[in-house]
Amino acid sequence: MSSKGVRVTVDTNFCQGIGYCERICPSVFKVDKATGYAVVLQAEVTDAEMLALVDQAEQTCPTRAIELVPIG
Amino acid sequence: MADQEFVAPPYVKNMQRVDTYSEIDEILRSTAFRQGSHQESHMFFGESLLLMDGPGHMERRMLFASLVSKSAMHYYESQALAPVIDKVIAELKEKGRGADGLVRTDLVPLIRTMLHRITALVTGVDKVDSPETTERFRWLVDRLGEAATVEWSTRDHEEVIKEGLAVRKMLIDEFLQPSLDRRRELVRRQKAGEIAKEDLPVDLFTLLCQTGDDARPGDETYIWREAALFLVASTQTTTHTLPHVIVHLTEWCKTHAEDAPKVTDPIFLRRAATESLRLHQPAPTLLRIALEDVTLSSGRQIKKDERVALFFAPANRDERFGPDPYGFNPYRAAPHGAQAWGLTFGGGVHMCIGRPLVTGMFNRTDDLTGTEGTMIKILRVLYELGVELDPASPPQKMAVSYHDAYGVFPVILRKL
Ligand code: HEM
Numbered sequence: 001m002s003s004k005g006v007r008v009t010v011d012t013n014f015c016q017g018i019g020y021c022e023r024i025c026p027s028v029f030k031v032d033k034a035t036g037y038a039v040v041l042q043a044e045v046t047d048a049e050m051l052a053l054v055d056q057a058e059q060t061c062p063t064r065a066i067e068l069v070p071i072g
Numbered sequence: 073m074a075d076q077e078f079v080a081p082p083y084v085k086n087m088q089r090v091d092t093y094s095e096i097d098e099i100l101r102s103t104a105f106r107q108g109s110h111q112e113s114h115m116f117f118g119e120s121l122l123l124m125d126g127p128g129h130m131e132r133r134m135l136f137a138s139l140v141s142k143s144a145m146h147y148y149e150s151q152a153l154a155p156v157i158d159k160v161i162a163e164l165k166e167k168g169r170g171a172d173g174l175v176r177t178d179l180v181p182l183i184r185t186m187l188h189r190i191t192a193l194v195t196g197v198d199k200v201d202s203p204e205t206t207e208r209f210r211w212l213v214d215r216l217g218e219a220a221t222v223e224w225s226t227r228d229h230e231e232v233i234k235e236g237l238a239v240r241k242m243l244i245d246e247f248l249q250p251s252l253d254r255r256r257e258l259v260r261r262q263k264a265g266e267i268a269k270e271d272l273p274v275d276l277f278t279l280l281c282q283t284g285d286d287a288r289p290g291d292e293t294y295i296w297r298e299a300a301l302f303l304v305a306s307t308q309t310t311t312h313t314l315p316h317v318i319v320h321l322t323e324w325c326k327t328h329a330e331d332a333p334k335v336t337d338p339i340f341l342r343r344a345a346t347e348s349l350r351l352h353q354p355a356p357t358l359l360r361i362a363l364e365d366v367t368l369s370s371g372r373q374i375k376k377d378e379r380v381a382l383f384f385a386p387a388n389r390d391e392r393f394g395p396d397p398y399g400f401n402p403y404r405a406a407p408h409g410a411q412a413w414g415l416t417f418g419g420g421v422h423m424c425i426g427r428p429l430v431t432g433m434f435n436r437t438d439d440l441t442g443t444e445g446t447m448i449k450i451l452r453v454l455y456e457l458g459v460e461l462d463p464a465s466p467p468q469k470m471a472v473s474y475h476d477a478y479g480v481f482p483v484i485l486r487k488l
């Protein structure tokens with residue numbers, strides 16, 4: 001993972017709205033009840049603690065819908 | 073053929089049958105249903121991740137996520153699968169050839185043997201290293217799998233369960249208990265500051281020892297049931313589904329000769345494996361129980377406490393998968409709003425935790441650091457060795473169960 005952080009996106013072609021991401025990192029992910037997909041509340045994450053959480057969310061997501069692209 | 077594939081096993085004959093894609097998808101994602109599978113085989117999988125519901129399941133699932141982390145998957149594939157494949161092939165070579173100079177083998181035990189070390193690593197089982205212990209472990213896990221899916225057995229169910237309990241005892245005595253004891257000691261030493269946390273193995277037993285769930289008061293067999301889930305889920309599924317790819321590709325290449333040279337190309341193989349997974353699932357159906365009276369978007373009504381049978385085979389042949397959904401086509405366009413393999417890895421909270429291990433990590437950014445996937449890697453090696461069906465001995469479907477799987481799959485490895 002880049003030290004400068006990551007850009008976070010959720011691919012709605014894959015997301016099932018299961019909500020593991022929200023459970024792990026609620027300040028970055030929230031499942032939108034209306035669409036049934038997770039939305040990203042914070043598009044760029046740089047804080048080390050938060051990076052660990054988005055990384056955990058990415059790995060836990062059963063559909064692998066979360067994409068983390070290193071910044072810089 | 074289609075009718076034959078969708079035959080409902082007797083176990084579910086009195087249940088409401090759901091077989092459209094959208095209805096199954098809705099049920100799997102809905103919080104108005106709970107897990108309904110493995111009731112008869114509860115003594116093998118009960119209280120395991122698969123049979124948990126609600127917040128408890130989510131906590132567990134997050135705990136177990138490290139078993140299939142990216143780094144774990146790289147490790148499994150390069151350190152556990154690749155060397156084992158090499159070893160298995162070398163042993164086959166040594167075993168000798170037929171009078172015609174060709175190497176023949178049965179793919180069913182071969183795939184299980186190839187996967188055994190990953191299975192052992194994920195669960196935390198030691199001493200599966202010599203040919204004798206490997207063969208013993210493979211056999212025990214295979215038999216445990218039969219009992220843990222007794223719902224689909226064509227044999228006398230009581231008999232299968234009795235055998236399964238005996239097999240589990242042997243598996244515990246010979247492999248699981250000593251492995252668990254070693255991990256308990258490692259975790260004790262780590263907690264005492266004698267070893268670093270990073271030096272602990274990453275496996276199911278270690279995780280359960282770390283969380284103190286290796287010995288549940290009043291439920292001493294819990295840990296063996298969780299282990300059984302991981303042991304069976306990681307081998308039986310791939311063993312059931314992989315041979316279908318070879319059958320489909322054999323047929324496909326007869327009419328698409330231009331694709332014959334592509335059978336060693338991982339990208340083509342991934343497409344073929346994905347398409348085959350759409351058509352064949354490792355279990356005949358998944359079951360769910362309604363927590364309340366439910367009316368699905370389709371208008372179908374399901375009563376509170378009713379158990380419904382979800383038939384993936386017809387659902388995965390839905391028109392959303394494009395023209396000729398019953399046919400095999402490795403070039404099938406990706407469907408909108410669905411995975412290319414359809415519902416084969418399930419959906420909702422219980423969606424398969426091992427999927428990236430099987431099909432590889434290749435999406436988007438993973439391309440740079442991706443893994444091939446156990447299924448694609450095994451297929452590629454087999455095709456490099458010139459795998460083909462043995463015309464003298466056609467594959468035979470499993471006789472002992474309603475699984476859409478082969479019991480015997482004789483092949484020739486022409487280039488070995
Ligand atoms: C072709 C290969 C595989 C297929 C088609 C497959 C399919 C599935 C399906 C359909 C489910 C959901 C069951 C349900 O909702 O009732 C599932 C769950 C599960 N699978 Fe797989 N699986 C495969 C390989 C694996 C592997 C290699 C592992 C090893 C780690 C694994 C471990 C699990 C576990 C532990 C669950 C329970 C997850 C939960 O309940 O949260 N599977 N699998």
Ligand code: SF4
Nearest residue numbers: 015016018019021061
């Ligand atoms: S964990 Fe994955 S599938 Fe579930 S809501 Fe989050 S992004 Fe979507």
